[in-house]
Amino acid sequence: MAGIVVKPRARILHGHDWVFSSEVLKVFGKPDDGEVISLKDGRDHLIGSAIYNSKSQIVARRFSRRKQDLDLDFFKRRIAQASEYRDRRNVDPELRRLVWSESDGLPGVIVDRYDDHFVLQTLTLAMDMRKDLIVNTIVDLFGEIITIIERNDAPVRRAEGLELRSGILRGEAPLQIEIEIGGLRFDVDLLHGQKTGFYLDQKQNYEIIGQYARDRRVLDCFTNQGAFALACARAGAKRVSGVETSSENIAAARLNAERNQLNVEWIEQDVFQFLRAAEKAENQYDLIILDPPSFTKTKSGLRDALRGYRELHMRAVKLLSKDGLLATFSCSHHVSESAFSQTIADALVDARRSARRLRRFEQAADHPVLPTIPETEYFKGVLLEMMPGR
Secondary structure, X not given: OOEEEEXXXXXXXXXXXXXXHHHEEEEEOOOOOOOEEEEEOOOOOEEEEEEEOOOOOEEEEEEEOOOOOOOHHHXXXXXXXXXXXHHHOOOOOOEEEEEEHHHHOOOOXXXXXXXXXXXXXXXXXXXXXXXXXXXXXXXXXXXXOOEEEEEEOOHHHHHHOOOOEEEEEEOOOOOOXXXXXXXXXXXXXOOOOOOOOOOHHHOOHHHHHHOOOOOOEEEEEOOOOOHHHHHHHHOOOOEEEEEEOOHHHHHHHHHHHHHOOOOOEEEEOOHHHHHHHHHHOOOOEEEEEEOOOOOOOOHHHHHHHHHHHHHHXXXXXHOEEEEEEEEEEEOOOOOOHHHHHHHHHHHHHHHOOOEEEEEEXXXXXXXXXXXOEHHHOOOEEEEEEEOOOO
C-alpha cells in the first residue's frame, strides 16, 4: 500500500487525524488522489490508514489506526456505530444528524435524517468517489423505501478539487416535507433549503429559549425559517419580530407561521441596518436572539468576524430592557468560545451595560465533539440577563 511518512512533530502523532502538506516527510508508492494510503512515522511504524488528496492542504485524513480498506463492510460498521451512539444519547431516530464526519470516523461524510429522507454530503474526494457504497450502506441499514438526496453544494468541496452539485441519488424526493420540533411544524425543502434543509444543530434550543419568552417583547435576528421566533410566539410572548435579509427565508417563515397559526412580524432587512434604525427610534425589547450564519470560514477572516460580532452584540444590548435577555450563538469554528465570550464582554462595555450569564449552549448530542480534533467543535452559545444600572 502506498503512503506517507509524517514529520516527527506532526499533529497526527498527538491524537489528531489530519496530516497537512507541511507535515509530510516523504511520500512513497505514488498514491493516486482519493486512494487509501498507509501512514507511518519516522521509525516505519504504521500509525493508521488514511484517505489521500495531494490537491488539498490536508493531504491525508486518518480513518483507522489499523490497516483498513474503504469497503461496504467498513461503511456498514461505521454508520451502524454512529446510529447506535445516537440511540444511546436518546436523539430522535427520525430527526437527527446520523453521521458527523471525523466525529464518526468518516472524514468528509455528513448524513442528516428526516424520517425516511436521508441527505448526504461527501466533502472529501475519497468519500465522494465511494458515494455509491455509502448509498448502498444506508439502504442496507435503514430499508429499501427511503429517499437519499445529495447536497454537495458546499463551497468547502472546492478545496478538494470537487465540483458543486445536488440532486436525488435514490427514490423520489418530494418538493417539501414536514418536520416537527418542540410541538412546532415546519416545511423543509431538502433540495434547496439551508445546509441539508434545516439547522438540526439548534433543534433542542428552540424550546429552551421559548421558555423565557412569555409576556416578553421578542426580537429574533437572522430568523432564517423562523424557528426561534415561532417557539417564542407559541410560548406566549407579548410580541415577536423576526428579521432576515433573505426573501426566500422570509417567505418560508411566513408559511411556517401560518402552518402553526402563530402571529409574528416578519421583517426583510439586513440585521445590522435594522438594529441601527431600532436604536435611533429608541425601540426596546425584553428578549433578543442572535443566531447569525458563520461570520468566517477561514482563520484569516477571524479579525473581521470578531469585529462584526462585537458590533452586533453592542447594538443588540443597547435595545434590551433593564432586565432583558440576550440569547446569542456562533457557528464559526474559528471563533473560539473564549474569543466569543471576550467579544460579548467588550460589547457590553461599549454599550455601558452589565449582564449575568444564565446558561451556556453546546453542540447537540448528534454533533459529537472529539477533544483531539478541535475542528469537530464549531457551535457555542450563551444566555445573558441584563442587570440594572450600576
